[in-house]
Amino acid sequence: MIEKAFKGSTGYWVWMLFLLSIMGVGGLCYVQQFNYGLGITGMSRDVTWGIYISQFTFLVGVAAGGLMLVLPYYIHNYKAFGRIVILGEFMAIAAIAMCLMFIIADLGQPMRALNVLLHPTPNSMLFWDMIVLNGYLFLNILCGWVVLQSEYKGIKYPKWIKPFIYLSIPWAISIHTVTAFLYCGLPGRHFWLTAILAPRFLASAFAAGPALLMIIAMVLKKTTKFDVGREAQDKLVTIIGYAAMLNFFFLGCEFFVAYYSQIPGHMHTLDYLYWGLGHGEEVFNNLVPFMRASVIMGLAGIGLIFVSRAKQSDGLLVVSCLLIFISFWIDKGLGLVLGGFVPSPLEYVTEYVPSVQELGITAAIWATGFFILSILYKVAISVKLEKEA
Amino acid sequence: MDSKRRDFLKIAGLTAIAGIAAPSAFNTLLKGEAIASAGQAAAGGHGAAAPTGKRYGMVIDVKKFTENSGLAEQCVSVCHTIHNVPDFGNRKDEIKWIWIESYEHTFPTESQYKRPDALKDMPILTLCNHCDNPPCVRACPTKATYKKKDGIVGMDYHRCIGCRFCMAACPYGARSFNWRDPRGKDANGQPFIKAENPKYPTRMRGVVEKCNFCTERLAIGQIPACVEVAAQTKAIVFGDMNDPESEISQVLKTSFTIQRNPAIGTHPSLFYII
16 A cells, blocks of 8 residues: 555655755754754753744644544544545644654653653653553554555455544543643643643644644645545534634633733733733743734634635635634644743743754654655545545 | 442442542552642641651741852852852853842742832842652653652752753742753863862753752761851751751741742742741
8 A cells, every 4th residue: 555655746756855855954953953952942941842842732733633533434423524534544643753753852862762661650741641642643553554454455444443443532632631731730830720721722623633634635636636525624614613713712711810810920921922021121022923913813714714614615715724723833832832931930031032953853843744644645545546436 | 129229329339439549549640749638738738748757958048148248159159069060151051059049039929019128139049949749750751850758859860851841840940951061161162060070970961950959968977068158157057857856947946937939839848037
């Protein structure tokens, strides 16, 4: 089946070479980081996690988003997702692969990463995150590949795979819950210390994951003969739209609790993210334009996605999905992690700006994710089109 | 008794057992670090601490540092010298085990309103609180940071993978990370560690470090370096808080002290007389 990835149009090869070149440049950046240390990044004593960990957090959501396809198809027997469910599973594989790479990129001593296994520590949420992420990666590789291979052979998938598929559903919830627990169990970081963090993570995941999938599906519709189908498309709009609304509802709850209670610690980070934090003469606000854009883009995206369905416009659908995806990428891939460090526990304000090398490594990991995704999708789509022809 | 009722009672019984067992199971998960005993819960759980065994603690009398100008700086310098703490000359890469902080930053959750003017320039020594319920130890995925039986929160520089979860977890900003090689030299060829002390290991790039209450000195019967520096003025009192006869127990019994952010349940072993 894998041989399908080695045959493709010029466009396919150009795309793959493009990704490889980004991976090459990022690889060089990583060599620099490996030799110098993490000081090459923009992180500091006060802001100890930067864009690596925030990308990791966001991508766990993208991976968990696959659940929104697996659940209707396998539990509710929703046949319209028959063509798209494999895309969801394969996207989860690529997203988890990126998550693991971002964690490794963030380690001060990457050669010691296996210490997490050698000295298992159940009281650490990072230990559990390691287990759920690797477990989810395994489940998706297994389920995706076995089901696709059965289709390739023209038979129904074997019965033994069903328990694994069912297991992958709560497992998807667990990856984002445990990832939220990394943050929301820390005393003294008010912005993260909220019981609604895991639900909010899940809501944004169930919007951002399917939104990315929808964008890719539309690209495939244009460039290949692969069409996920109108019914699946319309159903996904409902899922993305409502999940995105839920995310904003949760965000609103955070605002209410902070500003109605007037507890300074609860307001500080929201002040910093959305209005800027004054500290003596200076005002620190480098994330404000991003966070405001996130809210505007997210709300606009929600409105437009329902318009796109009413008008049956694929163009508008892509635009609205892009708006929602970028909005949630800013919200979680920037604001959530970076905001938690401002102000510091001693109430100093230190801002973070990623370095060039850091951005290079980040781009390379995204490129690697898309490289894996392209191979998997190439195989899946070739098999699907071959069987239908 | 019909079978439905028996089933119901069985389920009710099992639920009750599960309900009773759940907290202890949860404590096992936290490895006894969040001991939520009934006695502490009654007291609000903010100030209580493990009552048995040795527990080292420290009382810092801030006024004595104002009276003896330069003393705080001396404490910092001695600590950093004997522990081979590098000086990178910038805030971003900074590593510090003990440092001088203002009142407003050390106690940001205390009221800052209409405080005596004297507080403004008070040099307050700030270091690891060696919490009895340390969030950093809970967060560490490799047990590279751990709590010893004497209450000291230690670091294993050889096991640390540099994930910096402990730094996110520490509510006191007490931890530093080796963003670059501390054994290296700056652009002018000056080593970051001015004079290396062979009695204490230097660290490598990519690991976290912090104050260790001079555990290496305690092991050979010495007191912590900062305490020794301040010995004449008694500005810092160090000892076993669980020994009722110890000097620190007497000080804690007779003086009003405060801890940094006690509301979050970390049970710090550091006390301040302001």
